[in-house]
């Protein structure tokens with residue numbers, strides 16, 4: 325089973341959960357029962373004799389005990405989410421058993437972390453709604469419970485906002501896409517476009533909620549905003565131009581006028597009307613201050629130079645989100661750029677920001693690039709598609725621990741969990757997303773769900789039958805033996821990095837945290 329449960333006691337004796345089985349369930353578990361019928365393709369009419377889904381207050385909130393015996397299968401969860409995870413485990417057991425047979429025994433299980441997330445970048449490459457729903461299904465299958473949707477960036481704006489139609493008329497379309505790493509300066513000549521309507525996003529939120537996945541939206545600001553500024557040049561600092569076609573970071577950022585602040589509040593209010601999550605992402609990463617040099621906003625707002633702009637802006641957005649009862653979710657740059665004490669920070673610039681944020685008393689989601697960035701290359705094989713970043717093998721992801729060494733118990737308690745990040749510059753299709761995401765997300769899921777002891781060979785033994793399950797679900801995962809001939813993407817060449825080079829770069833990038 326994967327992720328590895330806390331305790332598994334299964335015997336060689338087995339039985340069939342037949343087509344005549346019924347399901348009995350406590351109040352509030354009807355949607356879990358409905359999900360399970362679909363997932364295991366059994367009619368499971370309501371009634372006694374077969375399966376029982378029940379709430380047991382003695383179980384941890386997301387934990388469960390699954391007991392299997394010929395006279396009945398019982399899933400007792402600490403909450404509906406716990407029952408759902410027990411049902412996911414039952415689904416795996418049924419798949420692994422021959423002809424739908426179940427072993428007799430008991431599985432007791434609960435997650436190590438309460439935030440087990442995956443980020444999907446739908447800005448660099450738009451992903452149609454049905455593929456997003458499938459992405460959520462697969463995340464929930466691995467007992468992940470958060471989907472961070474990166475909805476906007478320099479290269480595309482993907483959320484319809486009433487009153488700001490040009491965001492999607494102009495900002496959701498770029499004229500061409502860079503092929504491969506930036507150093508090659510190579511492009512296709514094809515427009516890329518797409519955006520989600522309000523109804524699309526509501527559908528995604530509802531579908532995720534049925535699978536106990538909370539969707540955390542992110543609108544990156546005040547940098548990574550070139551697509552919005554292409555649509556409304558008045559949001560910027562005198563620049564006008566197209567949605568960015570190259571990768572990398574745009575210097576075109578928001579100005580701090582009342583109108584621009586009002587735009588940001590409109591967008592966030594709309595986002596909050598769609599997404600019930602407590603955490604609302606405002607990004608805040610990689611925001612160059614070049615355009616704020618000499619800006620009239622400085623004197624008007626009494627700001628002490630360009631580096632004071634982002635902290636001030638973050639404060640404004642945090643106050644607004646607070647007034648709507650929400651909490652700021654942002655990248656770890658906010659540590660020195662105005663994070664309010666209630667912010668939850670996604671610590672990505674290597675391992676140091678997780679430590680610094682936790683020591684400073686911030687709640688943290690640990691996602692160091694060198695362990696959790698699934699756009700980074702999976703092997704040194706020249707057949708890997710667009711190899712970028714440092715080498716991040718399945719074993720490397722499996723070894724990830726969201727809690728770094730050197731924290732006290734109370735500091736470590738600020739680490740809410742971990743997140744794997746699927747940046748899609750080099751993932752031009754859902755099939756490519758599958759290839760880069762799986763099976764590494766299986767290893768990640770174990771790192772955030774299971775107890776911290778690790779045994780990679782034992783993980784591989786469990787992964788092999790699990791891959792057959794992914795085959796049945798149509799997942800285009802990377803084979804353990806390496807890329808297939810058709811997986812290479814020679815038209816989109818990469819730029820592999822070494823770990824020492826990247827660590828040196830991260831040291832520079834996080835100089836702000838040592839001052």
Ligand code: ACM
Pocket residue numbers: 609610655672
């Ligand atoms: C990031 O990778 N810019 C968060």
